[in-house]
Amino acid sequence: MSGTSERKPASFRAVAGAVAWRSIHNFLGNPAFLVPAIVFPLFFFTAFAGGLSAVGNVPGFDFPSGYTAFQFVFVLLQSAAFGGVFTGFGIARDFEIGFANRYLLAASDRRGIIAGYATAALVRAFITWAVLTVVALVAGMDVGGGGVEILGLYGLAVLVNLTATLWAAGVAMRVRSIQGGPLMQFPVFLILFLAPVYVPLSLLSGWIHTVASVNPVTALLEAGRGFISGDPTVVALAFAIAITLPVLFSLWARGGLRRAETAG
Amino acid sequence: MSSGLRTQVGQLARRSALRTLRQPAQIVPALVFPLFLLAVNSGGLKDATNLPGFPTDSYLTFALAVPFMQGALFSVMNTGTDLARDIETGFLNRLALTPLRGAALLSGLLTGALLLGLVQAITYLIVGLVAGAELVTGVGGALVIVLLSVTITVATGTLGLFVALRAGSGEAVQSMFPVFFVFLFISSMALPLDLIQTDWFHAVASANPVSYLLQAFRSLLIEGWNLGDLALGFGIALTVFVVGMTLASRSLKTRLVRT
Numbered sequence: 254m255s256g257t258s259e260r261k262p263a264s265f266r267a268v269a270g271a272v273a274w275r276s277i278h279n280f281l282g283n284p285a286f287l288v289p290a291i292v293f294p295l296f297f298f299t300a301f302a303g304g305l306s307a308v309g310n311v312p313g314f315d316f317p318s319g320y321t322a323f324q325f326v327f328v329l330l331q332s333a334a335f336g337g338v339f340t341g342f343g344i345a346r347d348f349e350i351g352f353a354n355r356y357l358l359a360a361s362d363r364r365g366i367i368a369g370y371a372t373a374a375l376v377r378a379f380i381t382w383a384v385l386t387v388v389a390l391v392a393g394m395d396v397g398g399g400g401v402e403i404l405g406l407y408g409l410a411v412l413v414n415l416t417a418t419l420w421a422a423g424v425a426m427r428v429r430s431i432q433g434g435p436l437m438q439f440p441v442f443l444i445l446f447l448a449p450v451y452v453p454l455s456l457l458s459g460w461i462h463t464v465a466s467v468n469p470v471t472a473l474l475e476a477g478r479g480f481i482s483g484d485p486t487v488v489a490l491a492f493a494i495a496i497t498l499p500v501l502f503s504l505w506a507r508g509g510l511r512r513a514e515t516a517g
Numbered sequence: 518m519s520s521g522l523r524t525q526v527g528q529l530a531r532r533s534a535l536r537t538l539r540q541p542a543q544i545v546p547a548l549v550f551p552l553f554l555l556a557v558n559s560g561g562l563k564d565a566t567n568l569p570g571f572p573t574d575s576y577l578t579f580a581l582a583v584p585f586m587q588g589a590l591f592s593v594m595n596t597g598t599d600l601a602r603d604i605e606t607g608f609l610n611r612l613a614l615t616p617l618r619g620a621a622l623l624s625g626l627l628t629g630a631l632l633l634g635l636v637q638a639i640t641y642l643i644v645g646l647v648a649g650a651e652l653v654t655g656v657g658g659a660l661v662i663v664l665l666s667v668t669i670t671v672a673t674g675t676l677g678l679f680v681a682l683r684a685g686s687g688e689a690v691q692s693m694f695p696v697f698f699v700f701l702f703i704s705s706m707a708l709p710l711d712l713i714q715t716d717w718f719h720a721v722a723s724a725n726p727v728s729y730l731l732q733a734f735r736s737l738l739i740e741g742w743n744l745g746d747l748a749l750g751f752g753i754a755l756t757v758f759v760v761g762m763t764l765a766s767r768s769l770k771t772r773l774v775r776t
Binding site: 296297299300303304305306307308310311312313314435443446447449450451452456457458459460461462 | 565
């Protein structure tokens with residue numbers, strides 16, 4: 254018994270490590286995956302922070318670190334979420350070509366497969382964030398928050414990335430085809446853009462204000478923007494949401510894995 | 518046009534139109550996605566109308582020009598993907614064994630784009646007006662908006678054909694999406710050119726033809742009959758069409774020689 258309980262974590266780690274290594278290798282070795290992952294967030298950042306900078310002059314807009322930092326937080330969390338979704342595309346592709354079935358046959362602890370994909374998603378997100386952060390700082394982004402606050406911001410991004418990966422993995426393992434791509438992507442896109450993307454919640458009105466007020470992403474954005482400006486706000490709520498979501502979606506992903514196991 | 522060529526174009530146009538109509542996965546996102554962004558952006562950026570110099574007090578009216586351009590973006594992807602599938606499945610090889618003319622093939626393939634462009638334009642306009650957008654040029658303006666939208670959709674569809682013929686795979690066509698997306702994003706999509714404050718962004722957006730296509734729509738929605746803006750819009754669309762068709766025709770010759 255003790256031998257079994259000693260081997261299990263090692264198996265989990267070995268499976269997770271192998272899946273992560275292959276996914277990261279594929280990501281870094283193929284410009285078709287690497288370039289869009291880096292370039293897309295930069296497009297959004299450029300279009301929002303550069304093209305909409307005049308929105309920072311709208312009466313009532315009083316974000317202390319300026320419009321570039323305001324938009325940086327949205328693009329950071331957006332890239333975190335889409336990094337997870339794109340990993341889901343990779344999972345679906347692995348099922349289409351039959352590689353995922355080989356994972357299922359070979360893995361002694363199949364939860365390691367999900368952990369491996371999640372690790373790979375995080376690594377690709379770190380690469381994207383590194384480039385995005387450098388570009389934002391070069392563009393003159395004003396950072397008012399200290400080290401702990403910035404750590405809080407990136408901590409939120411990590412949890413968002415994990416949530417999106419688990420969501421997309423659950424879909425990919427149920428659909429087991431890249432045709433499930435819109436199903437992974439559209440809800441994430443929807444929930445992100447139904448938050449205060451361009452102006453703070455207080456400046457929104459009508460139906461978008463009502464929806465944004467109950468959208469959990471709003472708390473994540475407000476906390477992130479509070480961190481970057483050095484004026485932390487709704488931190489407890491944001492982290493409660495950011496920790497609860499991966500827990501819930503890990504059940505969703507585990508269910509997807511069971512479906513894939515049953516389907517063979 | 519000779520009767521032979523008419524028959525060839527007719528057959529391929531029928532196939533292209535039926536193919537588009539039978540793929541809800543092509544039609545639904547092309548209608549829903551731009552309208553969703555219109556709803557979100559017109560709600561989120563409503564306060565931008567308070568900026569001095571903003572041309573209208575309705576951001577919805579200002580933003581209504583954007584779905585027409587996003588629809589054109591879908592046309593590139595859909596037209597290119599359909600042709601790439603014909604290449605991948607060997608259908609183009611079979612066509613190459615027939616006396617089919619290149620012009621017939623390309624014209625026929627654009628019928629699906631034309632049909633989808635028409636459905637898109639009418640839907641965007643009706644939804645926009647029902648939601649409260651203004652149209653100062655009335656019914657005449659609405660007709661010109663639909664005409665301009667279809668012209669742009671067909672013109673950008675030729676670029677999809679070119680990419681498909683060059684690359685020969687649907688995956689390659691899809692990977693071009695970000696390239697076309699940049700043209701939309703780095704334009705006067707969200708704010709008028711005069712109100713873009715970041716110098717380099719203003720310079721790029723001013724040189725980007727998409728800004729002038731958007732302006733052609735906005736002139737009809739906000740300003741009234743501005744023949745200069747309309748001529749520029751239609752001129753750009755026709756230039757894209759001519760360039761796209763020329764490139765696609767050349768690539769088709771190369772592709773058919775390869776087969």
